[in-house]
Amino acid sequence: MNNKSYWALIKNGIFAENPIFRVALSLCPAVAVTSGVKNGFLMGIAVLFVQTMVNVTISVIRNFIHPRVRIPSYMFVIATWVTVTDLLMAAFARDVYKQMGLYIQLIVAFAIILSRAELFASKNRVVPSFFDGLGMGIGFLFALVVISFFRELLGKGSIWGLHIVEFKPLLIMILPTGGFFAVGILMGLFNWIDIKFFGGTGASGGGH
Amino acid sequence: MKEMLKITISLVVIFVSAGIIMAAVFAKTAPIMAEAQKREKEEALKRLMPEAEKITEAGKWEPLHKHAEYYEAKKGDETVGYIASTYGKGYSSYISILVATDSDIKVKKISILSHGETPGLGDEIEQEYFKKRFEGKTLEQLEVVKTETTDKIQAISGATISSRAVTNGVREAVRLLKEKYQGGKKDE
Numbered sequence: 001m002n003n004k005s006y007w008a009l010i011k012n013g014i015f016a017e018n019p020i021f022r023v024a025l026s027l028c029p030a031v032a033v034t035s036g037v038k039n040g041f042l043m044g045i046a047v048l049f050v051q052t053m054v055n056v057t058i059s060v061i062r063n064f065i066h067p068r069v070r071i072p073s074y075m076f077v078i079a080t081w082v083t084v085t086d087l088l089m090a091a092f093a094r095d096v097y098k099q100m101g102l103y104i105q106l107i108v109a110f111a112i113i114l115s116r117a118e119l120f121a122s123k124n125r126v127v128p129s130f131f132d133g134l135g136m137g138i139g140f141l142f143a144l145v146v147i148s149f150f151r152e153l154l155g156k157g158s159i160w161g162l163h164i165v166e167f168k169p170l171l172i173m174i175l176p177t178g179g180f181f182a183v184g185i186l187m188g189l190f191n192w193i194d195i196k197f198f199g200g201t202g203a204s205g206g207g208h
Numbered sequence: 209m210k211e212m213l214k215i216t217i218s219l220v221v222i223f224v225s226a227g228i229i230m231a232a233v234f235a236k237t238a239p240i241m242a243e244a245q246k247r248e249k250e251e252a253l254k255r256l257m258p259e260a261e262k263i264t265e266a267g268k269w270e271p272l273h274k275h276a277e278y279y280e281a282k283k284g285d286e287t288v289g290y291i292a293s294t295y296g297k298g299y300s301s302y303i304s305i306l307v308a309t310d311s312d313i314k315v316k317k318i319s320i321l322s323h324g325e326t327p328g329l330g331d332e333i334e335q336e337y338f339k340k341r342f343e344g345k346t347l348e349q350l351e352v353v354k355t356e357t358t359d360k361i362q363a364i365s366g367a368t369i370s371s372r373a374v375t376n377g378v379r380e381a382v383r384l385l386k387e388k389y390q391g392g393k394k395d396e
Binding site: 091171 | 211214215218219221222223226229230233234236237238240241244248324325326327328329331365366
């Protein structure tokens with residue numbers, strides 16, 4: 001693989017197989033933590049890190065994992081990385097941990113991480129797996145920031161906690177209902193762009 | 209049979225090595241974390257009662273079956289207030305709270321030490337505007353209402369359960385301090 005195909009792997013994660021808008025995986029965090037841009041951003045960063053590290057680890061030990069018990073093995077690798085990240089941050093980055101601690105432990109259950117371990121890292125060498133993890137993480141981060149941007153703007157009239165527009169906010173956008181609205185509308189928008197400009201067929205949908 | 213052995217070995221090696229990694233990281237980080245938490249608590253105590261010269265632990269109590277302490281704050285020989293650490297059972301976590309009162313056991317300030325409430329909704333309890341609602345409240349006023357009020361505690365819209373949890377925690381702490389310090393006076 002050359003540099004160009006690494007770039008293609010990253011682009012794949014951001015657009016063609018965007019975890020949320022295209023593959024429709026990990027919709028729980030996409031709705032739950034996107035009530036503010038700051039929350040969405042921090043969650044995205046945490047997922048980006050864990051996804052990349054899990055992909056690399058699985059890829060390194062992929063020949064050792066027995067195919068019939070691969071899912072428990074993946075889960076354990078994910079749980080280990082999440083725990084290690086959580087502990088290290090709690091000890092050495094207290095200020096960041098106070099902001100992000102709420103999110104880190106949730107990552108264990110994210111479908112997108114297990115999905116990339118199974119679909120990509122277990123079949124590819126370390127370097128491509130690293131870039132796939134990076135791409136998926138960036139795609140996830142991007143999706144969360146876009147969703148939370150609209151929700152916070154409409155629901156609170158602010159961005160990253162700063163008030164920018166004065167109007168009576170639509171509280172519903174902050175509540176879970178608004179999360180479904182935002183995810184649905186943006187997913188439709190992504191499909192429309194794909195069909196209109198790239199000749200795609202719309203998202204296939206993982207449905208998890 | 210050979211297949212089964214292979215599966216077992218593969219799983220055992222992965223699980224054991226993951227366990228060792230986690231245990232090693234935990235062993236390294238646990239003391240640092242405990243130290244940091246202790247320091248943060250001391251700093252929080254000082255921030256709550258900046259006028260006090262000495263804050264000493266006066267006893268222990270168990271809100272919601274968790275360990276907590278209460279403190280006396282003194283300036284010279286005069287008692288300027290009390291602080292109690294307390295807990296509230298929120299939507300998805302126990303909320304750890306510090307409550308500072310003046311010497312008449314009226315709430316002066318509260319501080320949220322840690323919680324695991326929903327980001328964007330429940331975590332609004334950390335905001336200044338909500339914590340300010342507790343200032344000057346007496347035991348009877350510590351009650352959550354959903355309408356606009358300054359007499360009682362107004363709930364945060366979208367986070368009634370978290371608001372109620374904090375209020376209940378604070379109320380229990382105030383009740384304890386009243387019992388310990390004002391109840392004692394009556395008996396004398």
